Amino acid sequence: MPRGWKFRRTNGGVTAAKGFSAAGVPCGIKVRKNAPDLGLILSDRTCSVAGVFTTSSAAAAPVRWCREVVRRGAARALVVNSGNANACTGERGERDAAAMAIATAGELGLDPAEVCVCSTGIIGRPLPVEKVVAGIIDAAETLLPDEAAAHAFARAIMTTDTAEKTIAVRAVIGGKVVAVGGSAKGAGMICPDMATLLSFVTTDAAVSPAMLRRAVRFAADASFNRITVDGDTSTNDSLLVLANGAAGNRRIERAGAAFDQLAAALEFVCIHLAKMIVRDGEGATKFVEVRVRTAATQKDAATVARAVANSPLVKCAINGCDPNWGRIISAAASCGARFHPARAVLHIGGKLAFKKGLAARTPIADLEAAMKHKDIEIDLALGLGKADATVWTCDLSRGYVAINADYHT
Amino acid sequence: MPRGWKFRRTNGGVTAAKGFSAAGVPCGIKVRKNAPDLGLILSDRTCSVAGVFTTSSAAAAPVRWCREVVRRGAARALVVNSGNANACTGERGERDAAAMAIATAGELGLDPAEVCVCSTGIIGRPLPVEKVVAGIIDAAETLLPDEAAAHAFARAIMTTDTAEKTIAVRAVIGGKVVAVGGSAKGAGMICPDMATLLSFVTTDAAVSPAMLRRAVRFAADASFNRITVDGDTSTNDSLLVLANGAAGNRRIERAGAAFDQLAAALEFVCIHLAKMIVRDGEGATKFVEVRVRTAATQKDAATVARAVANSPLVKCAINGCDPNWGRIISAAASCGARFHPARAVLHIGGKLAFKKGLAARTPIADLEAAMKHKDIEIDLALGLGKADATVWTCDLSRGYVAINADYHT
Numbered sequence: 067m068p069r070g071w072k073f074r075r076t077n078g079g080v081t082a083a084k085g086f087s088a089a090g091v092p093c094g095i096k097v098r099k100n101a102p103d104l105g106l107i108l109s110d111r112t113c114s115v116a117g118v119f120t121t122s123s124a125a126a127a128p129v130r131w132c133r134e135v136v137r138r139g140a141a142r143a144l145v146v147n148s149g150n151a152n153a154c155t156g157e158r159g160e161r162d163a164a165a166m167a168i169a170t171a172g173e174l175g176l177d178p179a180e181v182c183v184c185s186t187g188i189i190g191r192p193l194p195v196e197k198v199v200a201g202i203i204d205a206a207e208t209l210l211p212d213e214a215a216a217h218a219f220a221r222a223i224m225t226t227d228t229a230e231k232t233i234a235v236r237a238v239i240g241g242k243v244v245a246v247g248g249s250a251k252g253a254g255m256i257c258p259d260m261a262t263l264l265s266f267v268t269t270d271a272a273v274s275p276a277m278l279r280r281a282v283r284f285a286a287d288a289s290f291n292r293i294t295v296d297g298d299t300s301t302n303d304s305l306l307v308l309a310n311g312a313a314g315n316r317r318i319e320r321a322g323a324a325f326d327q328l329a330a331a332l333e334f335v336c337i338h339l340a341k342m343i344v345r346d347g348e349g350a351t352k353f354v355e356v357r358v359r360t361a362a363t364q365k366d367a368a369t370v371a372r373a374v375a376n377s378p379l380v381k382c383a384i385n386g387c388d389p390n391w392g393r394i395i396s397a398a399a400s401c402g403a404r405f406h407p408a409r410a411v412l413h414i415g416g417k418l419a420f421k422k423g424l425a426a427r428t429p430i431a432d433l434e435a436a437m438k439h440k441d442i443e444i445d446l447a448l449g450l451g452k453a454d455a456t457v458w459t460c461d462l463s464r465g466y467v468a469i470n471a472d473y474h475t
Numbered sequence: 476m477p478r479g480w481k482f483r484r485t486n487g488g489v490t491a492a493k494g495f496s497a498a499g500v501p502c503g504i505k506v507r508k509n510a511p512d513l514g515l516i517l518s519d520r521t522c523s524v525a526g527v528f529t530t531s532s533a534a535a536a537p538v539r540w541c542r543e544v545v546r547r548g549a550a551r552a553l554v555v556n557s558g559n560a561n562a563c564t565g566e567r568g569e570r571d572a573a574a575m576a577i578a579t580a581g582e583l584g585l586d587p588a589e590v591c592v593c594s595t596g597i598i599g600r601p602l603p604v605e606k607v608v609a610g611i612i613d614a615a616e617t618l619l620p621d622e623a624a625a626h627a628f629a630r631a632i633m634t635t636d637t638a639e640k641t642i643a644v645r646a647v648i649g650g651k652v653v654a655v656g657g658s659a660k661g662a663g664m665i666c667p668d669m670a671t672l673l674s675f676v677t678t679d680a681a682v683s684p685a686m687l688r689r690a691v692r693f694a695a696d697a698s699f700n701r702i703t704v705d706g707d708t709s710t711n712d713s714l715l716v717l718a719n720g721a722a723g724n725r726r727i728e729r730a731g732a733a734f735d736q737l738a739a740a741l742e743f744v745c746i747h748l749a750k751m752i753v754r755d756g757e758g759a760t761k762f763v764e765v766r767v768r769t770a771a772t773q774k775d776a777a778t779v780a781r782a783v784a785n786s787p788l789v790k791c792a793i794n795g796c797d798p799n800w801g802r803i804i805s806a807a808a809s810c811g812a813r814f815h816p817a818r819a820v821l822h823i824g825g826k827l828a829f830k831k832g833l834a835a836r837t838p839i840a841d842l843e844a845a846m847k848h849k850d851i852e853i854d855l856a857l858g859l860g861k862a863d864a865t866v867w868t869c870d871l872s873r874g875y876v877a878i879n880a881d882y883h884t
Binding site: 154191379388391398399420423425 | 529530531562563565600709710787788791794795804805808809815816832834876878880
């Protein structure tokens, strides 16, 4: 896919695209009074739907429900609660996820099979389904196609997030203006049993479910699959994309310029949301881009990038603004990928730190200055091939430990 | 190998076995004045030698030197410096490692090929080889076969360790009393570029290099390969075992009762040293045993145990005394091993926390009480087969971040 496309930012998140309305209301799951914890999205016509879900073998009940909806490829609505993940909840959890779809369908006059269901929050507690159903009724009554509704939705899906995560862009596809917008939540991959990564994107592009699935897979690989806060994967991680065709472009049924343009817009939106999640990582004080270049294989490049990004020692060094290249080289050397120190070249914040087996002669003060920035680039060329991989992460701070040690179930 | 053998503890570490003398002296690498940083062990006769080394592809120069000594199978002496790892030091590092062996051999009248060389400390700085050689001369003059010398050696190999790690036991093998003793260092797998895992064990058992190699492999798998502080592997990790035959037992050349007894004693010593390393983990406030049982395969059991033991979220929960079983189940479910929540049973500190897909009815106060102990047992039965694995780890504390963020190169 060509890189470097620019997109015009626009207002609204999940309601930027024509034909979508949204709502976010409090339903009483979250302890804090009147905190919004139920979100709803409705399309005025049937959407193609595609999704990417957690690989956890303890996938939550709503994830299993959504996989079925996505397999069929068509949806009209999406309902989300925060504060309770409906994970590790057994058969009752399955029934509760279905009940959310049935209640939403009942309020909106839809088939439950057209309703995506998501949950995020504490694991292992039964969903307070009466509160959720009451919230669905409230939300259905307040659905609006405007920007305020998109923000209400974005706030309703937050858990330990400290900031709302929303973006929308416009692109011209097949001569028609198409909008792609979305919101995400997540602060650790899992945090105090109250997080997970959820991301919802809507577009008014017309696209077949098969081609949407392909575009979503590309977008996820370039965005959410490249971030790590603490290396943990949740029971509920989900990315869902709804495309309703209201823009009136010729329906995208195969590869070509229109598909590329839609895929690029989706990727842009997903990368933006993914980076917002890392910046809001639990306790994060730095945003780190780990670029691994010239690896022998794509798999090696990704393995090294992840090993560096997940190393607690590297993350602590970044927190302390310490240009500790020994930890980066050591993480790369011990992750199982092909790595020869004698061929490797490491730059930190654009400054040469290590070259072909030895410390560089760059003055330590220059490296220290590079580490003081809020955004840090770690660029490691392996000199073994042509494969590259980039991972985004944050530092590991006392704040992370405080959030995750002091929280109590 | 039969389990449950008990061994009589005895005094001395690396000098508990007959024919070994040791020394530990300051040579000026460590910044703190007069801190011992050079250790030496000498056997009065040729030893069988075996070792296990880091899998890092950036293995330090001394590791490469030792691999050659171990390949030949015979050694007389072992020299170690702390404060500088002689890692990522290129060809000069190779020469410096050889210089340590040559200086030791010269002082003691040996062949350099019989001298094991180890280094631990900061990565990427040239070894101050004149200081090290002066230290070797000092140490050679103070070699003694007594307990005080063993402790001097143990202190000389420490870096960020807060406590010396030494043990020795006696066993009767083939009618002869045999001693096995050793010392280790290590506080994070790598910590402030100043750590690594080094462990040195001596015995007066008579054993062929091939059978010693086999016993050492068993012992390492049961001990050092089962611990994790932060999941990172160092450039210098080494376990070296010297067996000089001074006990006068019939030389162990094949499998049988004598081999089993020696292997068990080695395993006992290595497990003890490994657990001391975890207890002294950087910032550690808890000792955690993660037992995974009834996994489908040995590999699955080990993968799950490591995933739970390395999860920052699980480690933070333990730090905060939070019986957060959701994080344990989630770590197990997302590590790639076969795992079905509906079959899993989790006990924390002997209390049932999760059973077959659902939270247990154990009162939360009971689980919380179990988490308040200094030693925590996490026992996860997968219900999928017969394979078990145990990993020892510690919690993740603000102290860990402080040590690793505030240290500066």
